[in-house]
Amino acid sequence: MIRFKNYMLTALSLIVITVGCNEWDEHNKPSHEALNETLFQAIKKTPELSQFSEYLVATGYDQVLASSRSFTVWAPDNQALATVSADITGDAEKLKLFIGNHISYQEYFTESANPSVRIKMINGKNLTWYGNRLESAGVVSANEYVRNGVLHVINEPVIPRQNSWELLLASSAGPKQLAYLQSLTYQDFVDSLATQTGVDPNTGKPIYEPGTGIVTRNRFLEEAIDISNEDSLHTFIILDDNTFNTEFTRLKPYFTTKTGNQDSTARLASWHLAKDLVVRGVFTPDALPDTLVSKFGVKVPMDKSAILETHLTSNGIVYVMKAMNFRLKDKFPPIIVQGELPDGFSRTDKNVNIHYRYRDWASGGADLRVWNHGIAQFNVRYKIDRLYSMSYKVYWRTVNDFVDTTYTNATANPPYAHLDAFQQKLVIDLKSIYVSGAPAPQKDFNYVKVNALKANPANNRLKYLGDYKLDNYRSLYLFVVAGTATSPNTLNPIEIDYIKLVPIF
């Protein structure tokens, strides 16, 4: 009986709610009439936006703005659109790009910009919204809120800019640099983009329709900074031919190849020049420091008096320059070879004797020690890939702090008491194996005494070993060679924190 009563109550309450429904409709009804119309309807009914409305229809964006997604439209009024050249309005593709430069997804109000926000437009370009202006176009009326977005009216058209890569391709300011960068373009095959027509019955491999799946790439855009990407923000430098030649000539000697192949040298030197001609971040002329730093850590001197042209692009800023005095010591920084990152050892059976040690004082936080190996001239091999053809001052840092690892002495304090001095040497060669005797290696720096540590190891400085001249641009091997004795252990260990090669100009 009780349960039945409950049913009745529930039923009654439902009836009450049903009866009350009409009032809820009233309550939920939008009070603002504008919320019933779409962006396109709102634009269409505004007389001063009639031209913009026509262009929307012409480009097909009217359909987009009638959809249920949210948009923001910055509509230039008729007066503003009258200033747009026929070059744009007469070309369907250019017109679509132009109109698309005034529409974005999502809703941006004047207060969304605090103080400014970068917005991706529907044509892919990024623009800056300051609340009272879009780029340089001032706002006439703002924040008209309709069903699927926001409408602002602006007093200037916002002409879509080229991006930096498009600007470079269209520019005649630096033909040499342009030609070099274009030479880095190549075509790649991506199977997921290709159309498969069948399977080769013999190999089982897929057959693709010829001409499909081909993608054009550029090594500069991939390895330096992609200045064709609308979302990147960069400062790009174009050198005029004269400057490009001058800098190229300065770099060329350091890329001498073994065969004397001038093409290879030109390719390498050009890359070494061009890779540092782009910097992350937009540095406008008023905020331009005298030195920028490239992605590769190279200092880029910016002489304001050498700027020939300045172009704002959709994804950054481009300077055309008539001088670019890179300092060679910036272009060729010292090379540091960390001891704890060896390429190999003279024997493979001595793993137990090779110790990678954490040390606070060591470069990179660690060093390498070889101890108790019992092999005359045991050596550690390091490899430097692609070293420039020039002379170097060669240094190393070694610290003889051998802490005995047996238990009883381990608690000795300080831990580096009662140590012995030992000898080791550095050898440079083109071969990957060090053999004492003939043929002599490229450079043998002879044995150097490594004295036992007496004080704080942080005070151990770099030791200068000598100079080395490399004739050709190539890879090189460095060997740290232990003493000639096989015993006792204290006479032939190896310790190396790092080796440093400083270019001499």
Next chain:
Amino acid sequence: MLATAVIAGGTFVGVTSCEDMLDSKPDKALEPKQAYRNRFDADAAVIGVYGKFLGLAKHYIVLNELRADLMDVTANADVNLQQISYHQASDQNPYASPKPFYELILYCNDVLRNFDIMFADSKLLQAEYNERYSDIATLRCWLYLQVAIHWGQVPYVTEPLASVDDLKDLEGAPVLGLQEMVRELIAVMEKLPSHELYALNSTLNANIDGYSTNLFFINKKFFLGDLYLWNGDYLKAAMQYKDVMMTPVSGVAIYDSYKVKYADVASNDDLAIGYIRDKEQDYKSLINNNTQGWKSMFIRPQDPLFNSEWIWVLPFDSRFKQSSPFVDLFSNSGGKYLVRPAQLAMDQWNAQVQRNGFTFDQRGRFTYAMEGGQPVIKKHIYNYDPLLPLQRTGKWFLGRAALLHLRFAEAANRDDHSKVAWAFLNPGGIRVTYDDPAITDVTKELDTFLPYPYNFAARSTNVPFFRDDWHRHDGIRGRAYVTALTLDSVKYFNMSVKPRVLTNAEALKRDIEDKLIMEGALELAYEGNRWADLLRVAIRRNDPSFIAAKIHDKLQKAGKTAEASQAKARLEAGDWFLPFRME
């Protein structure tokens, strides 16, 4: 056949009569009067208490670690956890509620009364009654000590209440402060009929699914030692701890069990921080896997090596639908990542020097790890695999040999045996501390030559043949491969006479005690002992600044300057407790 008929009949009635269906009696639950009929029911009651006890794991870690100086909150932590960390807990804070503890206490009370009834009705033999009653009574004492540590003035009830709704009735119960509570609990513990583990032939001492059940239950002597330590009965405490150290462990040699033994440098099958032999200088040779070395004690199954260290551990095993609460608390991959190691704790590990010259303490790197750029406490969640997010296997670590040794050292130090404490702390242990280079006769050295409980011998010679019980003992820092600590003897001894004379005993004790507490931070972080350790020492020294300075440092290093000074002021005023709220 009869049963089937009854069930069928019951179903029929259920369908026809609405009222009967609603009021039907549960067929899978027992009435209280049916629950305690024989020994197996008593066993079920014990297991039931510990099953419920598992639910306290998260609460316990949060209260004992987050209130202390080694654990900090992350950006994900809610205001309740922040309040606990900053010592600003409101009385609405769920972590500040003692209710879960009291629910379990009342449950224990109920079980204990029923054991009494069973014993009176001869349903339990004397031996069966003794071990079960003592176990649950000890657990209740442990819960009361926890409650007193965190809430200060708390009601003390030993009578069962019918249900948790009666918690309000606690108002009539006597209210005890921490010191009174400790004395009361000691009185209870001393009267218990048994202080031993469950006997070998006990039905509660078994091996089930890879778990030795004996590790589930509280160690009564260990806990009684803790109570004596709180109460300042240092000799009694040391005796209890010593007895635990000498307790035989099944499958483990006497000189390995609970001895914090030295590294096995040849096989690395040990619980020490270690490197491959002769490659100690090579960071690539660190023993870092799930079956060897210090880290493995938190990961390995319950094998002899595990049993040689762990004294009290409860499992969360996903095979039995259990889920470790620590994954949510600690993990940033599948968990909520609510707490993290405090900067203070990380700095303390990095201030240590290993015996191979590396300037950090590898225990820290095993206790937490940088994962996705965030420091994550790993001790409790090594058995959790983020790729299997629903299998939250883990353990609740409650007590192990290193904790036992540090507590013993704390007691010995206060009982005027600072040298024994020193041996327990430093590399080489008894063997090195009691090795006199001037003596060649081993019968005259490598031995404390002290009476129980400070009698330790560490000889290991073949002629004459000795394998003393403590010959493998290595000290906490020895096993952890960090360098020995030093004391400035001039401060405490008159060195101008031979033998030197101790002139400032209290200062020496404090210095060693500070070092023991620091070692607890390095070795036992996040295992739930920290707040109690700090509080005990602060109370013993009558020095609130001992605890206040540490909490202040933690918050200061975390960039919480205002919270740091507030917490410091509060703790220095002796305001150590959470608001007691019960509803």
